Structures are given as C-alpha cells and as structure tokens.
Amino acid sequence: MKTSNDKAVAMHHGRGLVGRVGLGIIALILTLVAPSAMAANIADIEIEQRGMGRTDKDYIKAHLQASVGAEFSASLAAQDVKRLLETGQFTTVNVRVEEGAGGDVKVIFTVQPKWRLAARPEFQGVHRFRQGKVRKLMELEDGDLVDEQAAGVAMRKVIQEYRKKRYPRATGTWTFETVNEARGLVRLVFVFEEGKPSFVNEIEVKGNQTIPNRELRDALKRPWVLNPWYWIVRKKYDLFELGEIESNVKRQYMNQGFMDVQVSVSSDSEEGGRRAVVKVQEGERYQFGDVRLVGNTLYPDEALRNQLTMQPGTLASLDAIENSAERLQLYYGDRGYLNAGARPVLVPDSQTRKVHVTYNIREGELVNIRNIIIRNNTRTKDKVIRRELLVYPGEVYNQTRVQRSERRLSNLGFFETVRVIPEQTSRLAERDLVFDVTEKRTGQFMIGAGFSSVDNLLGFIELSQGNFDLLGWPYFTGGGQKLRLKMQMSSSRADYELNFTEPWFLDRQLSLGFDLYRRERDYTEYDLKRTGSAIRLGRALPFASRITMQYEIEKNEISDISDLNTYYLLDTYDFETHTGTPFQFTSEEDGVKSAVTLTLAQDTRDNPFIPTRGNRFSTSYSVAGGPMGFDYDFYSVGLQTASYVPLWFGHVLSLRTRFDFAEPFGEADEVPLTERFFLGGGRTLRGFKYRDVGPKVIRQVEGSDRYYDRPYGGQSMFMANAEYTIPIIKMLRFGLFYDTGNVWSEQYTVDFNDLASSTGMGLRLDIPGFPIRIDRAWVLEKDDEFTGEDNWVIWIGYDY
Structure with a gap:
C-alpha cells in the first residue's frame, strides 16, 4: 500500500465536521434501513475489519453498550460508534443492522484500524527549521497510531509555524508506505516546499479623509511610538496580517457609520519590496433608520426590542448591529430555545443616508x-x-x-x-x-537559583499539584485539591512551607486548608525564627467575594542579638544633650502567638498574577492572645485595595493602597517586635533600604559625630503605589512607578504630610513560574535623615 495526499491541509480541515455530521445521521439511517428493528432484540453482534493490522474483537465489544438479548436502540448504536472512535484506535467505524428469523436482528460493526508508525516520520525539504523542532511540533513518534487525519493535523502545525516566520507560501504533502501489512505498520514521509519569506515593514494609507492615521493605529497594528523595542527593531507584517489589517480598517469605518466603505490592501513584497498600501474609499456616512424584526412568533416585538443596542437616528455601527444579534440569540437561548439566531440584513439608503436593519429571527426549538x-x-x-x-x-x-x-x-x-x-x-x-x-498537566516541579537586592543569591525548590487528590492512590491526582511544597534559601533567609487546600470541603462550597511553615531571617540586629501552622475555612459569597477565617499558632524565636548597646528612640532624641527614651535589644526572647483572623475579600481581576483589568479589595481583623491564650496580646486591622485600568495598546495603570494598624490590649504594653510593621525594599517602597522606612532607634558613635541607627517598626502603616506598564514584546514589559508611605510608632496614626516617596522605571520579565522584576528608583522624599537608599531593585516574584 502506498498513499499520498497533495492537498492535505485543505482537504482535512473539514474532516472533523464530516465525522460529526455522519454520527448525527446514523440513527436516521438505521431507522430508514430497518424500521422493524426498532422494537427488536439483538440476536448477535459481529465485528468486521477493513484495512491492515489486527483487531481485538473483545476490546471492541467491551466498549459497546449493545449486548446480545437486549432491545436494539438506534441512539445507543450511534453512541457505540462514537465511543469506539473516541478510543483513538480506529479511523472509521460503521454499523449496520440485518433482520433475522423471528424478528430479531444482527448488529454488525465494521471498523478500520489506524496504522502504526514503524519508525519516526521522515522530513524532506525542511531548511528553515531544525529537524528536532519539526518533530516536536508534529508530536509523532515511533509506534504512534496514525491515519490521514493525524498526518494532516501534524502538517498544519508545521505550516502554521512557517507562517509565523513569514513564509506564507509554505506547503507540504505526505505519503504512507506499507512496511508490514499484517501488523499494520507504515512509514510516513513529509515533503515540504518552503517558498520564499515575504513581509512588509512600511504601510501607507490612502483615501482616509475622515479618520486620521493616528486613529487607525490599532487597526493597522502599528506599535506605539513610545515603545522602546520598536526604536531598535522595525515591525514586520506578513501577508496574513495584511488581510487582518484590511478587515480591521473596514470594521473601524463601519463602526463610524461608513457602511459602504471599500478597503483594499496591495503590497510589493512578492517582487522583493517592503511596502504595502491600504486604499480606502469611504463612501457615505449613515445613521440608523428603521429596525424591523421578522420571524418572531414566541415573543412580542416590545420584549425583543429591549435587547437592541441601537436607536433610529444614531450613528450606524457594525458592532451595535452584531451585538444586538447576539443579544437576541441569547434572549432565546436563556429561555431554552436551542439553535435560535438573528441574521441582520442591511439596506442602505444613499438618499436619506440611513441604513435600515431587518433581523430575520430563527426561533429554534424548546x-x-x-x-x-x-x-x-x-x-x-x-x-x-x-x-x-x-x-x-x-x-x-x-x-x-x-x-x-x-x-x-x-x-x-x-x-x-x-x-x-x-x-x-x-x-x-x-x-x-x-x-x-x-x-493538561497540573503538577509542577521547579528548581533553580536567582538573585534579589535583598537576599542576594538564593536557591529554591518547589513541588506543586493544582489537581491533587489526597486519597487518590497511586497517582494522587484528579480530586481538585491543591498542594504545594516549597523550600527557599539564601545567605539571610530560609523558608520551608507546606500548603494544602480542599476547595469543596464535605462537597460544599467551603474551602478547608492548612499550612505548615518555618521561616528564618537574619537581620542586622538579631535572628528571627518563625515556626507555625494554620488552618483555614473559607466560603464564596456573591459578587466575586469571599470570607475566610483562620486560626494560626506560631512560635517566634529571637536569637543571636548582635547589638547589646543602649539606643534611643529617634522620635524623642535630643541631639544636643544626647538623651531620649532608651531602647535595648537586651535579651534572647521566645514567644508563642495564638491568633484568629477574619478576612473579607473581593477579587474581580482578570488574572491573579499579571492582571490587566479589575479590582481587588480585602479587609482583615485579627486577635492574638486574650481568649486565644499564649504569650502575645494584641489585635490588628488591615485594608488593601488594588485597581487595574486597561488603557490603549495594552498599557495598564495599576493603583494600590494598604493600611495596617496594631494595638496591644490586656496586660501587654506594646506590640511584639516580631509583629510590628516595616517598610522599604523591593516589595514595598522601592529606592529605600530593606525595612529602613519608619521609626528608628539611634546611638552616637563614641568620640564621633556619627550615629548608628536601627529600625524597630511601628504600629501604624500606610503605603500606596502607582504603576504604568507598557508591553514591549511577549513576556516583557516596561514600567514607570511611584511609591509612597510611612510607618508610625503610635496606634491608628496616619500623617499624609509625613511620607517617604520614590519614583523610577524598570522591566518586568513575565517568565511563567519565575517572574523577574528589575527597577531603578530615585528617592524623592525621606521620612528622616537616617533612612538609607538602595536604588537598584531586583526581585523574583509577582507584583505585591
């Protein structure tokens, strides 16, 4: 056997539709061929084979609902055909019915097995790509099951890649050659004709008298003039993009009332040129005239007209016409009428400059x-x-x-x-x-190293499964639970975390989760170790909201206190007498925090990692100690907001604010050092040293006019951030930002006249699972003269 197909891409593009139509009429064919079989029992089931290879009849029968002695059903037979096709073992499956003695029937399934590759596919005529890349695109290996459709799908993937590389004339064919007929083994050879690359990098618009070029920028796919990437590299357009540009320009004109507009695009790229011309014949500008509804018998005109988004006398718009058609179709679809539709017919009247619209409604069936x-x-x-x-x-x-x-x-x-x-x-x-x-794959294992301006060199290992099943031996997948194990280490920190979440606890809309963690930090003044666990219970609320209650117990260990000198609170220090309220990091200190936190959040962002639109709001209230017991007695209140505003050309403006307050109660005199607030560094206020914004303690260096200073945190905090991001190329954005905020030692204190602030720019590398942020910041205002600067910020992680 030797088969070839010189029109593979075009021929097999519609193959799936043919298969679906064939399946849809199987029951009808059976009804017409054997009307008496509809009430007959099945006397026998036979399996026939066409083509090469071997067929396991027991395997086929195991996938059938039909069984000997059961009543024959045309719909079940159609489902059996579909089920066999879905095994991926067969190219075609047919069924026929033969009437036997006594009125019973024999059901005969005829199958054609797929062929099996005797070796990896061969490629000829490939020069633009490496053979390894073509194999990766096709995803066909030695031993895979194949047929004409599989070869066509593999071919299309490679042709699409050629088109991405500006080879619009690339074509290909394939040939199957028999290796072993009894075993169904074949050899597959692909032959490509790449053609020449063809593109343009200059587009001129002619005839656009009403809409200027600057308003056609999106339609022409022109990059933003301030995008620095295109100062270096000129954008290239292939023939397929020119077709999209033609459609885009025509739609933009039709959305502004030019219903007769004519748009054509010509280029000289075939002759080696690099220029394209978009010619526009604007025609008349129309307003909406009469809008009629035809074919509606179930619902009156008044009910349907409420779905229309256009009004007579307003500027005609193609978007309004199509949106109204979709809303009419949805009106019927929401009431059970499947296959309903509304086809608009436009009748422009050049004399009155009005376009009359008639919607021909197909109501479908309930x-x-x-x-x-x-x-x-x-x-x-x-x-x-x-x-x-x-x-x-x-x-x-x-x-x-x-x-x-x-x-x-x-x-x-x-x-x-x-x-x-x-x-x-x-x-x-x-x-x-x-x-x-x-x-798709939901598990992930990552191991790597990176660098940040706070931690310097760091390494990490992370294992996560987004579709975990705690009881699903042996693969532990498929239960919809989430599991994450993470370890991250650097010269100044070590983090170990285990997180588990069951999003449907007891098969209800309740999420149950627990966390185990150990976090170690080496600060200049002391070392801090936090070891704890938490249990979470949450419930979804209307309007994209969620309420969560968490109980956490955590042991804090402060050790290796390196500075035993007496400091003074900067807020009370007298630089003439060198006196003030004393403060000492005097002794090693252990404590256990037992806290309950209630959080209410609303999240309408389109993406939790790199959002481009929507909002996020959260507020929390936490109580530690008191009825919860153990060593710390304080409560805290927090509020966070974030808004993402999409602008032109993929630009996004993000605005974030955060307030946090803490206060001791009972016999406690102050909030523990480990629970105070600090600002400064890559994830809070860029341009400032890590944790260096806010209340400080100082001491004078003996025999000198210099001072040592150390942050000791506060009980009130405010922070705000504005960032403007511009996409440059895929997975790379340019950002401009402004940060401001401060920390105050008193409870519930926010002084907007006493804020540190900075501005800057940077790059966002949106590498999945390993995003990198590089910023250069300039300090505009310090909260005090002792606050240090750290102008370069390198951070691994998503935006805060």
Missing part, C-alpha cells in the same frame, strides 16, 4: 437537558467537574448558565480546552449536554 455527560476527563474526577456546573438534568436549556459553566471549568486550570456540545437524543425536544475536556 429543549430540555436529558443527561449531562462528562467526556475525556482521564484524570479529573466527574464530581470535581459536575460541582462547577450551573445546569442540571431535567431543566430547560439556559445558554447563559451553560456559558458560565464552561468558563468555570476553564478557570479551574485543569484543562487545555473545554467544549460544550448539545447532542441529539431519540427525542427532538431533549439534548444530552456534553462537556468535552482535554486534560
């Missing part, structure tokens, strides 16, 4: 959900998926809740793709709602 089927969840348990769904068997189909369910599954982070498929059943008014998922 559908109930029969079953909800979870498919291809090879690791994740069914209940983990089902508990995220907002639709249930037996209820009327609701499109909004289906879409929200799809988003909730996607947001879990367990799946590469999530598809919702309403499948036809034997009853016209019922559908099986299938959630088809593709699992």
Whole structure:
C-alpha cells in the first residue's frame, strides 16, 4: 500500500465536521434501513475489519453498550460508534443492522484500524527549521497510531509555524508506505516546499479623509511610538496580517457609520519590496433608520426590542448591529430555545443616508437537558467537574448558565480546552449536554537559583499539584485539591512551607486548608525564627467575594542579638544633650502567638498574577492572645485595595493602597517586635533600604559625630503605589512607578504630610513560574535623615 495526499491541509480541515455530521445521521439511517428493528432484540453482534493490522474483537465489544438479548436502540448504536472512535484506535467505524428469523436482528460493526508508525516520520525539504523542532511540533513518534487525519493535523502545525516566520507560501504533502501489512505498520514521509519569506515593514494609507492615521493605529497594528523595542527593531507584517489589517480598517469605518466603505490592501513584497498600501474609499456616512424584526412568533416585538443596542437616528455601527444579534440569540437561548439566531440584513439608503436593519429571527426549538455527560476527563474526577456546573438534568436549556459553566471549568486550570456540545437524543425536544475536556498537566516541579537586592543569591525548590487528590492512590491526582511544597534559601533567609487546600470541603462550597511553615531571617540586629501552622475555612459569597477565617499558632524565636548597646528612640532624641527614651535589644526572647483572623475579600481581576483589568479589595481583623491564650496580646486591622485600568495598546495603570494598624490590649504594653510593621525594599517602597522606612532607634558613635541607627517598626502603616506598564514584546514589559508611605510608632496614626516617596522605571520579565522584576528608583522624599537608599531593585516574584 502506498498513499499520498497533495492537498492535505485543505482537504482535512473539514474532516472533523464530516465525522460529526455522519454520527448525527446514523440513527436516521438505521431507522430508514430497518424500521422493524426498532422494537427488536439483538440476536448477535459481529465485528468486521477493513484495512491492515489486527483487531481485538473483545476490546471492541467491551466498549459497546449493545449486548446480545437486549432491545436494539438506534441512539445507543450511534453512541457505540462514537465511543469506539473516541478510543483513538480506529479511523472509521460503521454499523449496520440485518433482520433475522423471528424478528430479531444482527448488529454488525465494521471498523478500520489506524496504522502504526514503524519508525519516526521522515522530513524532506525542511531548511528553515531544525529537524528536532519539526518533530516536536508534529508530536509523532515511533509506534504512534496514525491515519490521514493525524498526518494532516501534524502538517498544519508545521505550516502554521512557517507562517509565523513569514513564509506564507509554505506547503507540504505526505505519503504512507506499507512496511508490514499484517501488523499494520507504515512509514510516513513529509515533503515540504518552503517558498520564499515575504513581509512588509512600511504601510501607507490612502483615501482616509475622515479618520486620521493616528486613529487607525490599532487597526493597522502599528506599535506605539513610545515603545522602546520598536526604536531598535522595525515591525514586520506578513501577508496574513495584511488581510487582518484590511478587515480591521473596514470594521473601524463601519463602526463610524461608513457602511459602504471599500478597503483594499496591495503590497510589493512578492517582487522583493517592503511596502504595502491600504486604499480606502469611504463612501457615505449613515445613521440608523428603521429596525424591523421578522420571524418572531414566541415573543412580542416590545420584549425583543429591549435587547437592541441601537436607536433610529444614531450613528450606524457594525458592532451595535452584531451585538444586538447576539443579544437576541441569547434572549432565546436563556429561555431554552436551542439553535435560535438573528441574521441582520442591511439596506442602505444613499438618499436619506440611513441604513435600515431587518433581523430575520430563527426561533429554534424548546429543549430540555436529558443527561449531562462528562467526556475525556482521564484524570479529573466527574464530581470535581459536575460541582462547577450551573445546569442540571431535567431543566430547560439556559445558554447563559451553560456559558458560565464552561468558563468555570476553564478557570479551574485543569484543562487545555473545554467544549460544550448539545447532542441529539431519540427525542427532538431533549439534548444530552456534553462537556468535552482535554486534560493538561497540573503538577509542577521547579528548581533553580536567582538573585534579589535583598537576599542576594538564593536557591529554591518547589513541588506543586493544582489537581491533587489526597486519597487518590497511586497517582494522587484528579480530586481538585491543591498542594504545594516549597523550600527557599539564601545567605539571610530560609523558608520551608507546606500548603494544602480542599476547595469543596464535605462537597460544599467551603474551602478547608492548612499550612505548615518555618521561616528564618537574619537581620542586622538579631535572628528571627518563625515556626507555625494554620488552618483555614473559607466560603464564596456573591459578587466575586469571599470570607475566610483562620486560626494560626506560631512560635517566634529571637536569637543571636548582635547589638547589646543602649539606643534611643529617634522620635524623642535630643541631639544636643544626647538623651531620649532608651531602647535595648537586651535579651534572647521566645514567644508563642495564638491568633484568629477574619478576612473579607473581593477579587474581580482578570488574572491573579499579571492582571490587566479589575479590582481587588480585602479587609482583615485579627486577635492574638486574650481568649486565644499564649504569650502575645494584641489585635490588628488591615485594608488593601488594588485597581487595574486597561488603557490603549495594552498599557495598564495599576493603583494600590494598604493600611495596617496594631494595638496591644490586656496586660501587654506594646506590640511584639516580631509583629510590628516595616517598610522599604523591593516589595514595598522601592529606592529605600530593606525595612529602613519608619521609626528608628539611634546611638552616637563614641568620640564621633556619627550615629548608628536601627529600625524597630511601628504600629501604624500606610503605603500606596502607582504603576504604568507598557508591553514591549511577549513576556516583557516596561514600567514607570511611584511609591509612597510611612510607618508610625503610635496606634491608628496616619500623617499624609509625613511620607517617604520614590519614583523610577524598570522591566518586568513575565517568565511563567519565575517572574523577574528589575527597577531603578530615585528617592524623592525621606521620612528622616537616617533612612538609607538602595536604588537598584531586583526581585523574583509577582507584583505585591
């Protein structure tokens, strides 16, 4: 056997659609061919094979719902065909029914097995890429099952990569050659024709009299003039981007009323040139005229017109027309009418300069959900998926809740793709709602080293599983739980953490988690060790909010106190008499904190790591000691806000504020040193030394006019930050920032006339799992003359 396909990419692009249509009509074919079989029992099931290789008939029968002696069902037969195809073992599966004696039937499944690669695929004509890269793109290895469709998918991946590298004429073919017919072994050879690279880097617009070039910048995909990357490298456009530019410019004009606009793009790149011309014929500018609804029998015009986003006499807009069509379709979909639609027909009147819009409505059919089927969840348990769904068997189909369910599954982070498929059943008014998922890797092991301006050289090891299952022996995955083990060490710190979270405790919307940790810090004045554990219980609330209660018990050990001299509080120090309120790091000190914390948070950000829009608000109240017992008696209150505002060209403005207050109670005279607030450094106020902003103690150096100073923290803190980020290239952003804040020794004290502040710029390297921030800061205002500066900040981690 030797087969080839010279039109692989075009031919196989529609293969999946053909398969779906074929499956959809199997039940109808069976009904027409064997009407009497619908009430007959199955006397026998046969398996036939076409093509090369061997077929395990027992394996096939194990995947069938149909069984000898059972009543034949056309819909179950169709499901059996689909189930066999989903095993990935077969190229085609067909079923037919033969009527036998006594009215019983014989069901015959005919399968064509996929071929198996006898060796790794071969490539010819590849010059632009290394062979290893092509193999990685295709994901085909020795022993893999293949067919024409698999070869076409692999080919398309490579062709898409060629197009990314400005090879728009790249094409390819493939050939299968038989190696062993009995075993179904084949050899696969790909032949590529790369063509020549073709791109332009200069675009000229002609004929745009109403919309100036600066307003067409987004449509033309021109980089922002202040993006420093494009001061060095000129942007290149390939032929496919020129097609997108043509569509973008036309849409922008149509959104501003030019419904007859004509846009064309021509380039000289084929002849080796680097220039493209966008020609615009604007035409007339229209307003909306009459808006009519045709075909609606279930709901009156008044109810449907409330879904329209345009009004007669306003400027015509393609977005408004399409949005109204989507809202009409959603109106029906939310009331159970599947396959509803609204097709707009535009009739421009050049005399009155009005465009009349008619929506031809297809109302579809009212559908109930029969079953909800979870498919291809090879690791994740069914209940983990089902508990995220907002639709249930037996209820009327609701499109909004289906879409929200799809988003909730996607947001879990367990799946590469999530598809919702309403499948036809034997009853016209019922559908099986299938959630088809593709699992992705959720575990991560990281080991590495880095550098920060605070810790200098540091190393870390982290093991995490976002889809953990505590009782899921032997793989411990699929339960939707989260587990993280982390160790991080440097010359001045050592952190060890274990975190576990069950997001659906007792199958309710309650999250239960625990933390075990040990944190060691070597400060200039002393060493601090914190060893503790915490248990958390949280519940989701409406409006993207959450309430969490946590109990924490922690042992604090202060040791290796290096400075036993007497200091004086800077706030009370008299520089003439050299006296003030004395302070000493006098003795090693151990203490146990037992605290309960209540936190209320709301988070509407689009991404928890690198947000571009939305807000985050949280407030917390904590009580340590008192009824909780042990050594420390104090309470604290905190408030944090963050807002992310998307601007033009992917720019984002972020604004953050933070207030924290602590106060002792009972027999305690002060908040413990380990629980005080400090500012300064890469994650708080950039440009200042680590923990150096706020209350200090000082002492004079004997026989000198110089002073030693040490921070000792405060009981009130305020911090604010504004940052403006500009995307440069993928995973690299440029940032401008302004930081301000201070710490005060008194409780509930915020003096906005007494703030330290800094400004600066930097780079954000958004490497997944290992983001790096590099900033250069300039101090604008210090809180006191003893506060030190640290102008360069290198930090590993996401924004605070």
